[in-house]
Amino acid sequence: EDGYRLWLRYDRITDESVRSGYVDRFATFRMGTGVDSSSATLRAAIDELRTGLAGMLGTNLAPARGAQKSGSGELTFARVPADQIGAEGYRITDTDGGLRLSASDDAGFLYGVFHLLRMVQMGESLEGISIEEQPEKAVRILNHWDNLDGTVERGYAGFSIFNWHTLPEIIDQRYTDYARACASVGINGSVVTNVNANALIFREDYLDKAAALADVFRPYGIKLYLTARFSSPMELGGLDTADPLDPAVMAWWKEKVDEIYTRIPDFGGFVVKANSEGQPGPREYGRSHAEGANMLADALAPHDGIVMWRAFVYNSDPDADRAMQAYEEFVPLDGTFRDNVMVQVKNGPIDFQPREPFSPLFGATPKTPLLLELQITKEYLGQGTHLVGLAPMFTETLEADTYQQGKGTTVASTVRGLAGVANIGTDRNWTGHPFNQADWYAFGRLAWDPAMSAEAIYAEWAALTYDGEPEVAQTIVDMLIESREICVNYMTPLGLAHQMATGHHYGPGPWVSNLGRPEWNPAYYNRADSNGIGFDRTESGSNALAQYAPQVQAMFADPKTCPPKYLLWFHHLPWDWEMQNGEILWDELCRRYQEGVEGTEWLAARWQSLEGKVDPERHQQVTQYLEVQQREAKWWRDASIAYFRSLSGLPLPEGVPEPEHDLAYYKGLSYPYAPGIQPQW
Numbered sequence: 001e002d003g004y005r006l007w008l009r010y011d012r013i014t015d016e017s018v019r020s021g022y023v024d025r026f027a028t029f030r031m032g033t034g035v036d037s038s039s040a041t042l043r044a045a046i047d048e049l050r051t052g053l054a055g056m057l058g059t060n061l062a063p064a065r066g067a068q069k070s071g072s073g074e075l076t077f078a079r080v081p082a083d084q085i086g087a088e089g090y091r092i093t094d095t096d097g098g099l100r101l102s103a104s105d106d107a108g109f110l111y112g113v114f115h116l117l118r119m120v121q122m123g124e125s126l127e128g129i130s131i132e133e134q135p136e137k138a139v140r141i142l143n144h145w146d147n148l149d150g151t152v153e154r155g156y157a158g159f160s161i162f163n164w165h166t167l168p169e170i171i172d173q174r175y176t177d178y179a180r181a182c183a184s185v186g187i188n189g190s191v192v193t194n195v196n197a198n199a200l201i202f203r204e205d206y207l208d209k210a211a212a213l214a215d216v217f218r219p220y221g222i223k224l225y226l227t228a229r230f231s232s233p234m235e236l237g238g239l240d241t242a243d244p245l246d247p248a249v250m251a252w253w254k255e256k257v258d259e260i261y262t263r264i265p266d267f268g269g270f271v272v273k274a275n276s277e278g279q280p281g282p283r284e285y286g287r288s289h290a291e292g293a294n295m296l297a298d299a300l301a302p303h304d305g306i307v308m309w310r311a312f313v314y315n316s317d318p319d320a321d322r323a324m325q326a327y328e329e330f331v332p333l334d335g336t337f338r339d340n341v342m343v344q345v346k347n348g349p350i351d352f353q354p355r356e357p358f359s360p361l362f363g364a365t366p367k368t369p370l371l372l373e374l375q376i377t378k379e380y381l382g383q384g385t386h387l388v389g390l391a392p393m394f395t396e397t398l399e400a401d402t403y404q405q406g407k408g409t410t411v412a413s414t415v416r417g418l419a420g421v422a423n424i425g426t427d428r429n430w431t432g433h434p435f436n437q438a439d440w441y442a443f444g445r446l447a448w449d450p451a452m453s454a455e456a457i458y459a460e461w462a463a464l465t466y467d468g469e470p471e472v473a474q475t476i477v478d479m480l481i482e483s484r485e486i487c488v489n490y491m492t493p494l495g496l497a498h499q500m501a502t503g504h505h506y507g508p509g510p511w512v513s514n515l516g517r518p519e520w521n522p523a524y525y526n527r528a529d530s531n532g533i534g535f536d537r538t539e540s541g542s543n544a545l546a547q548y549a550p551q552v553q554a555m556f557a558d559p560k561t562c563p564p565k566y567l568l569w570f571h572h573l574p575w576d577w578e579m580q581n582g583e584i585l586w587d588e589l590c591r592r593y594q595e596g597v598e599g600t601e602w603l604a605a606r607w608q609s610l611e612g613k614v615d616p617e618r619h620q621q622v623t624q625y626l627e628v629q630q631r632e633a634k635w636w637r638d639a640s641i642a643y644f645r646s647l648s649g650l651p652l653p654e655g656v657p658e659p660e661h662d663l664a665y666y667k668g669l670s671y672p673y674a675p676g677i678q679p680q681w
């Protein structure tokens, strides 16, 4: 059991009575009128169904012959008008005449087939079912931070699955299996290149390679997108400017876009990171982000392509509160973007931290469609080695109430779609840590239906991915659900953020204060000194709080009532500040680190209880990872406490052990094995 099959394992059902029940339901399939069974998507759906049922039932689902229906063992595909079932949606019903899968387009049939297969995998009854599903969001897209040289920025599961060297001739089976996995959870777009973009992708030979990928994805309802480096007209086109208002620049992009569409007729569009972390952009020419985005949007509009313009930008004033910059830049631009531009906003105002409040941009640009960007790869949450389920973090953001259009204006309701930074690589099991598959799964399910609970999603994933008694799945669900808070506690409790060491963001570095821009430094975020700790974002500080709706401000403004999980995000407080539970801040902070460490021990014990109940290969793998996580949680606790104690001067509260080493030791660690940096002596 090497994990390659992800949640699409299709092993034979061992309970004979359950298996034979399904066998009776899936004897034949029939295409109703108007269903084009020769379409590539229909063929992919039928192939998947036959493969899945052959595996689970050991039978061969055959096409029906003749006009005579074969009764309850027949599955009928029925096309219905779009006013009955909308785009990509489907209905599954069970009547006397057997199961009926209805949709108004091919993608709907594909998603319906995956739904049926999931039900069989999970042993659910099909008797009398009546299910109707419609994706809640139109844009459900993975962002691969994959470079053309095969490396993956912030990737912890090997190299890029897209092999630009051997494309377009060599079509790896992985491309198809990737598309199958994405489609099975409703993902309908893939950005195959890094946001830190390379203009080379627009050269003819690379476009042929991209077109070959698009051909594999198309039957699975997945559109291909590319990242657009803003200076491409200079680097590739030989122009001396990339000014978005320059006619030669506009003409270059228009021609390039037309050329892309001759190769990829259903090309999705561009993602752009501009004027951020060294990436070129319109600001270099005194133009706004809207002027930059609109120029690309005009080139794409005749082909129905879209621009996803990222809000992760930097302000020219290095002293500005980092948490305020995206809002300050984009709110004034509301109403000036073309219709086919969406602004892509990270879940929190800073950068994919273990916990951040939601970005104040959500709901604040009523005339500009937004996308929610989530990071599935765990850059700041233990990277490749820690078991941390992200669904509770994703749902925390989706459910957060912005109050922008009154009570109930959840973040989910303010966005047109979800973009997830992928955690996929060439590792045999795709994601490195076996449990990281669950985050890919959860992202897709939430993009389809943001109202799903983290528990329900993980219950599906666990049941599909591991065999065994219900107790196995329940234990896995519990571990995934609890793990996020455990990680928050050992890394950045009580609203702290960005305490990771320089560059690679692996391991603790709360003392770091020597980096080029103030807002790259952990010390900038914790603001700890002998008086206290935390970032004052209230009126007496940066007043970032004022970017939120008044009701949200009221929740966070007073440190006495601010939820502890956001306390130090919004407030700078003395070490002996009395918390809502009566503890002083220092004691509570230390206890949280300790709880995080104890949480990793709990995770290991839960997993240990499954020995012999899950397959030995993955059991052993996860056990090894959990050992690393336990060790590194202690490192986080000890390094953080050693540093903060050097400022607070207070004794450790009862139950919190003395750090294993002194502060100098933790400061001196050179991270020889941190991903993304060259080992050095």
Ligand code: BDP
Pocket: 153, 154, 195, 196, 273, 277, 312, 351, 352, 379
């Ligand atoms: C940061 C990453 C960096 C990305 C950047 C982004 O450290 O590698 O390029 O986000 O989102 O979190 O553009």
